[in-house]
Amino acid sequence: MGKKRTGDRRMRREGDDDDEVASVASVERRGTFVSDDGEFYEGYSKNVDDEQEIDDAVEELTEKRTTTRVAALEKLTAHLLQYLSPEDVSESFMDNVLGCLRKPSESEAVLGSRILAIMAIIFGEDEERFFQRSKNVLKPLVKTARNAKIKVSTIRALGLICFVCSVEEENTKDLLELFETFFNPKIIGDICKAALDSWGLVASSLSDEMLASDILLERLVPKFLALLDHKDVEVRSAAGENVAVLYESAQNCGVPLPYSEEILDRFLEMSKDSSKKNSKKDRKTQRVVFRDIHSTLASGETPHVSFSVKNEVLEISSWKSVKQFEAMKECLQTGLQEHIKYNNILRAMLDLPETLEDRKVDRRDVFNKKSASRKQRSNELKGDRKRKQHMQDAFYDDGF
Template sequence: MCKKSHIAEPDRKLSPVGAAGGLPKSNEGSEADNTDLETASVTSSHLSELDSIEEAAAKLGLDEEDDNSEQNDLEDKIEELIDGTTQKSAQGRQTCLDGLRAAFAKKFLPEFVQKRKATLSDCVERCLKRGKGEEQGAAALLSVLVYIQLGASVDTEEVFNSMKPILLTTLQDSSASSKARRSCALALGIGSFIAPGDYETLKSCMSALEQIFSQSYFKGDGSSPTHSPEIHKLHCAAISAWTLLLSIMSARVVGEMIESHLPKLPQLLESDDVNLRIVAGETIALFYELAREEDEEFYGDDMDELMAKLKELATDSNKYRAKKDRRQQRSSFRDIMKTIETNESPYELIKFGQESIELDSWVRRRQYSALREVLGSGTNTHLKENHLLREIFGLGDPLVIIPGTSNQLTKFERHQNNLAAFKALTKVRSKQRDKRVPVL
């Protein structure tokens, strides 16, 4: 069995973690207007938690410019937080986990994390086993940040493999809190996406996620199952993580998944939860995008019925739905219909400092959405400094800013840079894709 490349084909159009369109734009120093979040998809299950993380970051002084002495102070604070995760108080452990998440989201500290990877791994496992609800969820999300700090390395594979059994156990434990299970779904998805593990590891995680969201497919009598809002959020997280992993599978496996799930996904469009409807619709759009990479004439079964349902959701004016939900749904399904009808994907330009990335496919939106979900406002920092994110989005080595020089590129320079990056990605695309094909 060959190894998989965690970011194989960064230009390949991969899709939604929740709804990528619903995430705030990362446009530090941008001239572009902010997206109106009320008209965007909002299926991310953890964005509401970022406020508490921002508060923890403020307490640690992470928004301040740091020199060497401040860097040392920060590392000392992080050491204290790691030690604090062993205390008896559940609230105290939770506070320390939030502080660690804030530190690793806001700052890129690969050497510090690498030296303490075993300690951090033990910390996460202990809190997942010992804690409940909020604590388990925070521990699972902390594991994601450890993977992002370590990058696509043997260290990441080692840490992920040690955490994977407890993450799977918690995800599949119906007695565990839905919030903890959602975080475990995200941790399994991003962990498998980053860690350079083998094909079987990837498939086992996808299978576990399938078992979760498939519970929202129609029941035996053809009716849509009834779930609580928390279970709906869990199913959204599971299908989003599953779709992220689908984005790095070989064309053969993608074909198998399309055959297995594309006929069933429209069932989720009947859900009474707006976020599940949106994430299901965006996953359908992703399937069409991937299928048409292999067959430009891909049509799918029951196309007319599917388009009728999508049009109904894109023009929904039912008063029993919340006004905000209707706006989100109409905006999302208009984009979904365009992809299926004309093969046109939504476009968004994310600017940060002197650079930018283009989200010109459901695949890239999905990748950005997953990382943005756990990094929050630290996304810009990681896009500038973190080699993993820069490789995923084809940005190359971090820019070196010479003091006294302008931080702004001209419009022509930005265009030339984007054009060069596009040509480079296109050139290596076929080779990267071949590397993703498992050898059975």
Template sequence: MHDLRKQALLESGKTVSRKARSRAAGGGGGTPSSSRANSAAPSRGGSRVPSRNVSDDEAELSDGTQWSGASIDEMIAPGTEADAVPEEVWKEALRERMDELAGSRRKGSSEGREESLTGFVTILTRHYAADEVRARREETVQVLLKSVKADATDKEVVLALKALALLVITEPSDTVSDALSGPLKTCINDSQYPTAKIAAIHTLSITTFYGGASMEQTEDLMSYLLDIVSSDGAVIDAADNAALVTAALEEWGFIATQVEDMSESTPEGMETLIEQLDSADVDVQIAAGENIALLYEKSYTEAESDDEAAEEDQSIPTNGHTNGHSTRMIKRYNPIQGDEHQLIQTLSALAKTSSKRLSKSSRKRLHLAFTDILNTVENPTRGPRYSTALDEEGREMGSRLKIAIGGPGGGKMTIDSWWKLHRLNALKRLLREGFLVHYEENQVVFDSLPVVVEED
């Protein structure tokens, strides 16, 4: 048994399933693939985000290697405005960085490449530079892949991987997933650096989502990530690395938002996710729980004209009731084949945990996350931060998870479903303080999260 869950399992007296033991020993066993049509991004409603007042956090990126996004509470609070860099300045700096990278493979050092990559990543994060990178995209991709394959230093590899992800989301291509998936999986499997494996997981997810991958390729990636999770990282020679397992869980959930029908892959996915609730790591537990909530949410879809009313039907207000109309939701399948009562007990315990081995901040995070997750499992049509408090018109408040757009006086983005939260978190992991720039200017970013912005 791997140490990642050993402590919690010993405390609870639970045993590990035969499938989990098989996977831990390298037995594999991914999610069965099925032929399903790709789920298009939800139709765009409302107007584009209003002209922003630079409310995003323009703090330094440090060395540019971070992948963790800000917490939801940090996102809700508007950031501070930084001095805007003149357009001609950052464009010229970007051209210089690309020139440096093109020449560095022949005569440069790892330290020099790291410096150039840091500048390149910082600029692509903070600015939408599609016009500037388009003509040199293929050349730059090849240069970055050389850094990934060389596996010289962990910092260079991680920066090159992040640069690849930023290139893909800045200037997508329908063929880039085919070109990058092989080298990225090789990095995940064989890199000597755990941080590089983690970065490659994130980059592979982005290239699959935005790089023209087929639904079969998408489901294959989900199966691959599930194997990583179920073995606690052992299948890629990174046993008991909680950060790596968290990354695989996060990206599994992000990719799952593209799959319209999860009925066939949910049972095995749910089994693995429930096992991870026993992890000794808070991040792993929360990532697994948020995926469980997503699977429950996806088990319900909007009623169609030929659907008959049933006892499990629920009517919920569209967009958290803001337009006064209701949408009837139909339960299409049962998201769990095991003991749902036991799952609810586990989620309830996590929502109220008082374990002294956890810090106060970790307990707070668990309470907040699993209160929402439990609410969705018990009421699958309720998204994160759902409030049953009544407004002045006697209707439930609905989701109260709102992200400020544009600073004081600007609009607010309501995140009222788990698929939206998973996509928001994935974008924040990559784009960090540049999220609002890309959301306003980058069409593919907006189309992947087409949320109506409410005016204050």
């Protein structure tokens, strides 16, 4: 995706036998196996009924009843997660979603923000008008909303849309400064983590020279270090990952990271956390994450993340790429595999070759919970999740 593809990724194809195995969205990171609980479905052919359902839902976004608008947003989210081509996203579709975000309820803000983010992944780069229109409704909510869920969803959406669609460096700098305002140990975890993740995503589009500048490092490294004391393990982890992003850029430019000895000692300590004040689950999470980060800072080892879709395996080996992939995964969730299979915009972001595969199955069964294919797929995924949870538990119990 042009300037956005700043990380290290590579794609490999596995043997033909893998085509026979049902694949569930999965990430393997230095021995840590994480699986998506969401269901995904085989491809489908968009038909007249689908088009009418989308048109009806778009129209319902203008209804006075909040419950009607929320139900319509839910329907449209489901369609977008199964992937719509850019030409299937009408101007009225976009207009009405933006309209729902001008004075939104909590549900409208959460759903509407996510819809805009998914649209960005469908539209791709150099969509400055879409970014500006989205920013005009999202940024005020980021700055003034008192509801934590609204703040989290709008922060994440604004960061992703800027990363994917904006081509103006000024927009990137503006949002990085906005996200920095939430780097405070006193801010609740979900908001702080969303700001850290979005900062890492948007920053990953910048050159190493910009990220390794003395002014930026001197300002940001102390802020990230302060967040290592946050009570939320997800905030501590996100702050550590952003330090790793800055370290990689500094190394590429031959620039030392400020407080490098202090950082190494702290990360090593956190990778061996045994404090009883943290839950067992949080201690395990922190040890795994900071073991990876410490390895990067201490010996230059790169992170390793792999994601498989049928016979394709995406392998990621830089912290910039980790932040980018995690953002796409967070946004698409259950729709990630569908988009990787059919969305060439996303495939280009991930350095995967263009796909010519088309949808083959009518998707009416996707929304019918009583359909045989839906039940069969649900049972398969339940079995997969149990096996993968067992693998993860075994990994943690084996000395971690």
